[in-house]
Amino acid sequence: MKKLIPLAATTALLLTACGNANYATTQIPPAPSPSAAAPPAPSAPKPCADGKDALASYPPPATLPKPDEPVTGYLKTIRDRKRLIAGVSADSLHLGARNPISGKIEGFDIDMVKAVATAIFGTWEGHLELRVISSPQRIPSLQNGSVDIVARNMTINCERWNLIAFSAEYYRSGQKTLVPLDAKETSVKQLSGKTICAPAGSTSLTNLMKENPAVKPITADTDTGCLVLFQQGKAYGISGDDTVLAGDAAQDPYAKVLPNERFSEEPYGLGINKKNVDFVKFVNGVLAQMKASGAWMTSYNTWLKPDLGELAAPPTPLYGRTQ
Known part of the structure; x- marks a missing residue:
């Protein structure tokens, strides 16, 4: 008997190209070509060729600038533009997917960039542009400057550090x-x-x-x-x-x-252009605030806990990168 495609998946495909009331969204043309324990400690990955730990990001500032305080560097570029541009998925249910009822893109990854936009502008509404990108477009989109940040379940690794910069780990998948x-x-x-x-x-x-x-x-x-x-x-x-x-x-x-076989560790990071180290530090400050305030856990419990189980705590950030 031929298996029918469930409505949810079909709807996701159709809605990817649709707009919505609260987000400015763009479909970029295709590129060429249950555990109750805390996530694993970020000490297992081997150092990169330059001796740096793959998970080591840039340390956040002692305090984040308030939305009404003057800023410099890439943060000022974003402020002057009046919006943060984020590359996201629109078809990864619970991470970044378009709700077929509301038309809004929502999920755990989306909550991360909402928090960044809120820290920059005081509110994410009206200041967050979501650009729908595919997996192959994540790094090129950062390199060519078409997005400021990528929140699309992207694994931190040494090879990618040669091409872009990463925030501290914000989730450990497998x-x-x-x-x-x-x-x-x-x-x-x-x-x-x-x-x-x-x-x-x-x-x-x-x-x-x-x-x-x-x-x-x-x-x-x-x-x-x-x-x-x-x-x-x-x-x-x-x-x-x-x-x-x-x-x-x-x-x-x-x-x-398959429930009993997890054959890799996939530490997620928010991708940022290598030139914008000041922005990486700012984002790490936002993530640290989310983890400390409980906002990160609220987002996890909303989007991922029903399928993946409870977590005792978010991943511990690792800093120390200086260049």
Whole structure:
């Protein structure tokens, strides 16, 4: 019997191109080509070639400037423009997805940039422009200056530090695999010969091929693209961050996430252009405030706790980068 594509996924595709009342949104043309414990401590990743820890970001200022105080550097550029431009997803349920009822893009990642915009302007409303980008567009969008910041479940790693800068870690995800509900496999190592989708331009594809080089990889520019390939029978499964797969499974009653296999650590950072170190420091101050005030935990409990379980605390930031 042919499996029908659930309405939620279909609606997500249709709504990605729609505008909404509260956000200025732009669809950029395609680029070429449950644990109750705290997240793992950010000390495990190996140092980069320059000796720096991959998770070490720039230390935040002792105090953040108030919205009515004068500022300099890139923060002034954003202030003068009167809006923060953020690159986000519009189809990653619970992280950054367009609500089919309200038309608003919402989720955990969106809460991060709302907080940054609020710290700059006193309110995010009227001062936050969301530009919908695909996974392959994240780094180029920062490099060419079309966005100020990227909040799109982006893993911090040494290779990317050579291209852009990152905030301190704001969430620790891990890679899992989504398969049909009636699948007998319990591990990605049992999927040899199966066609598995992973987002293009992501660490998920690299991790998948390391874990099982015998799978047949296929890519899509968006998370929903992989979900549609799965629902059309063109992919047997999807490999990606547990945050994204939880959203996929919530949209498809014929899918499940393999529960007992997490084969990578994916520390998320907010991406920023390498030249704008002052802005990275400011963003780290905002994240520190969110974690201290409980706003970070409120956002986690709203968007991710129902699928991923309780967390005792947000990730501990690691600083120390000086250049």
